[in-house]
Structure formats: structure tokens, C-alpha cells
Amino acid sequence: MYDCDYLRTSTYNIFMSDFLTHECGIALLRLKKPLQYYIDKYGTAFYGLNKMYLLMEKQHNRGQDGAGIANIKLDVSPGKRYISRKRSINPKPIHDIFEDILHRFSDLDANQLADAAFLQENFGFTGEVSLGHLRYGTYGKNDIENCHPFLRQNNWRTKNLVVAGNFNMTNVDELFNILIEIGQHPKQKSDTVTVLEKIGHYLDVENQSRFDALKAKGLNHQSISEKIADTLDLEGVLKSAAEGFDGGYAMCGMLGHGDAFVLRDPNGIRPAYWYEDDEIVVATSERPVIQTAFNLTADKIHEVKPGHALIIKRDGTTYMPQILDPATRTACSFERIYFSRGNDVEIYKERKALGEKIVPKILEAIEHDLDNTVSSFIPNTAEVCFYGMIQGLETFLNISKIARIKGLGSHPSDEDIEAIMNERPRMEKVAIKDAKLRTFITQDSSRDDLVAHVYDISYGSIRRGKDNLIVIDDSIVRGTTLKQSILRILDRLGPKLIVVASSAPQIRFPDCYGIDMAKMNDFIAFRAAVSLLKDRGLEKVLSDTYEKCKAELLKPLADMQNPVRAIYDPFTADEVSDKISELLTPKDMVADVKIIFQTIEGLHEACPDHTGDWYFTGNYPTPGGRRVVNRAFVNYMEGRDKRAY
Numbered sequence: 001m002y003d004c005d006y007l008r009t010s011t012y013n014i015f016m017s018d019f020l021t022h023e024c025g026i027a028l029l030r031l032k033k034p035l036q037y038y039i040d041k042y043g044t045a046f047y048g049l050n051k052m053y054l055l056m057e058k059q060h061n062r063g064q065d066g067a068g069i070a071n072i073k074l075d076v077s078p079g080k081r082y083i084s085r086k087r088s089i090n091p092k093p094i095h096d097i098f099e100d101i102l103h104r105f106s107d108l109d110a111n112q113l114a115d116a117a118f119l120q121e122n123f124g125f126t127g128e129v130s131l132g133h134l135r136y137g138t139y140g141k142n143d144i145e146n147c148h149p150f151l152r153q154n155n156w157r158t159k160n161l162v163v164a165g166n167f168n169m170t171n172v173d174e175l176f177n178i179l180i181e182i183g184q185h186p187k188q189k190s191d192t193v194t195v196l197e198k199i200g201h202y203l204d205v206e207n208q209s210r211f212d213a214l215k216a217k218g219l220n221h222q223s224i225s226e227k228i229a230d231t232l233d234l235e236g237v238l239k240s241a242a243e244g245f246d247g248g249y250a251m252c253g254m255l256g257h258g259d260a261f262v263l264r265d266p267n268g269i270r271p272a273y274w275y276e277d278d279e280i281v282v283a284t285s286e287r288p289v290i291q292t293a294f295n296l297t298a299d300k301i302h303e304v305k306p307g308h309a310l311i312i313k314r315d316g317t318t319y320m321p322q323i324l325d326p327a328t329r330t331a332c333s334f335e336r337i338y339f340s341r342g343n344d345v346e347i348y349k350e351r352k353a354l355g356e357k358i359v360p361k362i363l364e365a366i367e368h369d370l371d372n373t374v375s376s377f378i379p380n381t382a383e384v385c386f387y388g389m390i391q392g393l394e395t396f397l398n399i400s401k402i403a404r405i406k407g408l409g410s411h412p413s414d415e416d417i418e419a420i421m422n423e424r425p426r427m428e429k430v431a432i433k434d435a436k437l438r439t440f441i442t443q444d445s446s447r448d449d450l451v452a453h454v455y456d457i458s459y460g461s462i463r464r465g466k467d468n469l470i471v472i473d474d475s476i477v478r479g480t481t482l483k484q485s486i487l488r489i490l491d492r493l494g495p496k497l498i499v500v501a502s503s504a505p506q507i508r509f510p511d512c513y514g515i516d517m518a519k520m521n522d523f524i525a526f527r528a529a530v531s532l533l534k535d536r537g538l539e540k541v542l543s544d545t546y547e548k549c550k551a552e553l554l555k556p557l558a559d560m561q562n563p564v565r566a567i568y569d570p571f572t573a574d575e576v577s578d579k580i581s582e583l584l585t586p587k588d589m590v591a592d593v594k595i596i597f598q599t600i601e602g603l604h605e606a607c608p609d610h611t612g613d614w615y616f617t618g619n620y621p622t623p624g625g626r627r628v629v630n631r632a633f634v635n636y637m638e639g640r641d642k643r644a645y
Helices: 035-042 048-057 094-105 118-121 172-181 191-216 221-231 234-242 287-294 331-339 345-357 359-365 380-406 413-419 446-450 480-491 524-535 540-552 564-566 573-584 600-606 623-637
Strands: 004-006 013-015 025-031 066-072 083-088 129-135 150-152 163-170 247-255 260-264 273-276 282-285 309-312 373-377 430-433 456-457 468-473 497-502 594-595
Touching: 013 331, 025 048, 025 163, 035 048, 035 118, 035 456, 048 066, 048 094, 048 129, 048 287, 048 594, 066 094, 066 163, 083 094, 129 247, 150 191, 163 191, 163 282, 191 221, 191 234, 191 247, 234 260, 234 309, 273 287, 282 287, 282 573, 309 480, 331 345, 345 380, 345 600, 359 380, 359 497, 359 594, 373 380, 380 413, 380 468, 430 480, 480 497, 480 594, 524 540, 524 564, 524 573, 540 564, 540 623, 564 623, 573 594
Parallel strands: 373 468, 468 497, 497 594
Antiparallel strands: 004 013, 025 129, 025 282, 066 083, 066 129, 150 163, 163 247, 247 260, 260 309, 273 282, 430 456
């Protein structure tokens, strides 16, 4: 999307505007056979590491700020390291991690590399359970301490906990206070720490309960430790720990003795998929990743059910108990629009449908003049939507062709029929990203000029002064890049009209479930609505909403509502779109500009199973989301440029 697109270098980033951070990615792999099995069958001791590399690399779209991997060996003698962890925030963190790990084996000969017992006795990352994470930072510094997986260490194997996840909690304050109430002294107030320590607390409780019961039976301490490893109630730990979680999450964990889990939020906001056979259990954030890594068809891969946990026991058995009462399924629609890889069979169809559903608005914008219209897309993430848009335009043309052929009479000439039949939507690659553009200039004034040259145009691809130009994008958040560069770039082609079509509806409200969109003024739709209120003398709506938001913030969390919708109520979606077009059109533009958006109805028709639309409608699936929108509006009215959670 224009608003996310940026050039990354090892020294700095040039942002097309403030970028929309992606979702984090997770990968959990359990080898169900001894390491020697994989050496004998696949000819390598690195079967698990190779698969983990694929699972993480195929999700690099979900996190480039950092990466991490942890590994646990199941049967290790006391005094030997059984938990290994490597994290990196280098420019290519995945490559950096695996290069470092594999370099440790570089001096071994063939016999040593084929000896599982030798490898597990002497080298880390040779265990049966692995957990990987790709980080896109939403908050906090991009340093190694903020990189997952996080480790809570203890000399008791069953008290060791490794956690990584794709999540944002909206009630960190409440979770933090719970930790204090139970006697902890947290080292920092963050969702990651509170989640880790809350699970860790109930893991400690479970261990102590088991210990006391087994000691009462007269078992010695060493036997007790083994018994706890065999009987630990991970399901109960998760039920106790997850109570009170508010947010969108798919989190993975490993225990020192070998149990592992994937826990998903009750609304199914964040995605999680898994697969199992007699050799492996694997879980990731995206389905195609598993398909590619293990050469599987989509039907072999399952979702982790909302409110459930996939639990992998020490012995390799799996089950999926309900941890929390499932709520109304509101899986994130932005996953479908933008975040997830588009090669998922369902996502591919949905993105095509999004492009097709916006065709009526496109036709209206160009007054149905396809003869003098060129269609294209920017950036590459909008390509699949573009195919759907073209399909929709072809459908319209076909209907028109039938009517016109019928109008030719009973004896039309071949030439007349052929002329009609040959009509089709005109498509061109009007803009090409110059991915090699680099600079070390960071001053805003210079940066803006450089950003304007990130895209090159295909001169001669349209007829100057005669053609309309349609460019489809997956979504428009801030609109800054449109105004500063993209529209000016496209204007060089000389179109009479530029139509920018967003496959997503207007983004009107903050997100707090995994994406850092927590400031009202970041959204061009919000700025447009405020501008319309001022144009029409309706500023009182702003002050009234401000007072209502402050009142909502005094209520118990569960009772909070979203009064911010009132900002948009006086206007139709088309009126907001027209104002967006006005605000984002540079003053020196020659071409007319229209910016249009997908309808809410079109979104739901295209993505029927992913109804999480709070970005667009303000219908938050959890109370924490409603608190965030109230805080965000209060911050805006009070002039505070800060996150709302």
C-alpha cells in the first residue's frame, strides 16, 4: 500500500509515510521421532533446522525488525544445556540466526554429523521442539531485549517457559496489577512481560501443587520431578493464565521438559494453523507456509480453534481443549486484505473478489467510459485485487457487448461483431518501483524529494489529455504518500482523470490487536470527517463526542461503548471519499483526482468468514478495543500525540 511502502537500508528507512506495521509471525515445530530417525531417513541432522528456516523465511513478510528461535532437548542429563536460544535484530535477522547456528557444526566430519547422540550431547539446537518468531515492532525500541522468544528460566525443567506470539493486549494495566496482587514484582509493564509472567505464575502454582501431592505420597524429590513432567496439567495452567486476557493473540509456548502449546484468542482475531503426521507437529501464522515447507494440500492443514489451545505433550501426543469460551468469530479482515501472503487459496480468491466488488464505483467514477480508460495497480501487494478488478470490468463489458450485438439487427456484419467482440479493458504497467534507490539523507525536506522518485512511470502507456487512469491499491491509511509523491508521479503521464481505488473501505478507527494504528489523526478518513464537520458548522459534534468519550473511560471496562462513530454519522461514505480526494490532491495537479473506497458490504461479501471490521466500522470485538478508541479520541482532542494503549 502507498502508506506502508518504504525503502529499507541498514542505516535508516525512507518511509513513503509513517508505515503500517505488519503482524508478527510464529512457527512451532515438534519432531515426533528421535533425531537419529531424521538422519537415517533424510540424510541430515538438520532436518528440523532446515524446516524451521523455511517456516520462518516464508513468513518474513510478517516481521523484519527482528527474529528469534529457541530449541528444547527432551532427554538430557543434569548439568547439560537443554534450552538454546538465538535472537537477532540485524538487517537480515533470519539469515543471521541460522548462519550462526549452522556455523557451530562446520568443523564436524561426516561421521560426527551422522551421530545423533554425539550431536545432542555436545551441541545446541539439536532438540526435538523448536519455536521461531518474526518481529514487527509495534511499540518499544527495536533492540534485542524486545525480540521473541522470551525465556523464563528455572532449575526445575517443568518451570522453564519459552513464549513467543503475534499479539497485542489491550488491558496491560489490568494484567500488570494482577501480577502485583499475586505477589510478583514485574520488571516492566508490557504485554509480552505480563503474558509471560502470568503464564509463568500459574505454571509455578501447578508445579507446587503437584510437588506437594507427590511428596505426601512419600516419593523422593528426583522421582517427583519426573512425575511432574509426565502429569503436568498444561491445559489447567493456560485456563488460569488466560483468564482476563483482552486482545488479539496467537501465542506459542514451550516448557523445559518438552510440553508445548499454541493458544488463540476467543474471537479468532489473529490467525494460527497446524498440521500433524507421524513425524512432526507444526504450527504457523499462515497456512501456505506449512503447505510449502511440507508439500501439503490446503485441506490437510487445520486452524487452531478460537479460544482453544493446541497442546503437544512431552510424548508427542496432541489435543485441542477449549481454554476460554469462544466469542463471536471476528477474524481480522486486514489479514485478508494485506497482511497475509496472498498465495493462500482462500486469500487469493478473497483479494480477487475485493477487486471485483469495487468495480461499480470505478465505473461510476469514469462515467462507464472504458474506451478511454487505462487500468493499473500500485504497489505489488495490490496485484491480485487488480486481477479481480479486471475480471469485473470484463463482466461489465460482456453484458454491454451482448446488448450492442443484439442492437445490430438480424444481419450484422462480421466487421461490426468483431469490433464489439474485440473490446476489452485496457491494462498497462504505469508505475515501476525503483527498489535500488538508496540515500543517506534523512532530513525531511530532502527525504520528501527522494521519496517522490521511488516509483518510475511508463511513459507513453496512456494517451495524454485523453485517457482516464485507474490505479487500485489494497488500502489507504494516511494518504500522505499519495499527496506527496504518487499522484504527482502519475500526473506526469498526462491523464485527464486519475481514479485511486482502495480495495478496503475507509479506515476510520484505531486498531489495537496487533497493528500499531492507535492515533485518530493518522487516518485520512478521520481528518476528512473532521474537515467536513468544520465546513458545515458542526464542530459541536467534536466537543460532544469528546465529553462522551471521557465519560466512557470512567465506566467499567466491560461497559464501555464507542461514541466516536458520531464523527462520521452526518455524512455518507461518498461524501467522506470526496473530501479525502480534496485533501490529498496536490495543488499543482493537472489531472482531476477521485479517490474511492470499497463498501463495507463489498468487504463482507468478499471475506465472509473474516468479519473483523473494526478498522472500518468501529465494531470492536473486545471491551479493550472500545477503551482504545475512546482514549485515542480524547488524546486527539487534547492535542496529545501518543498511543492509546
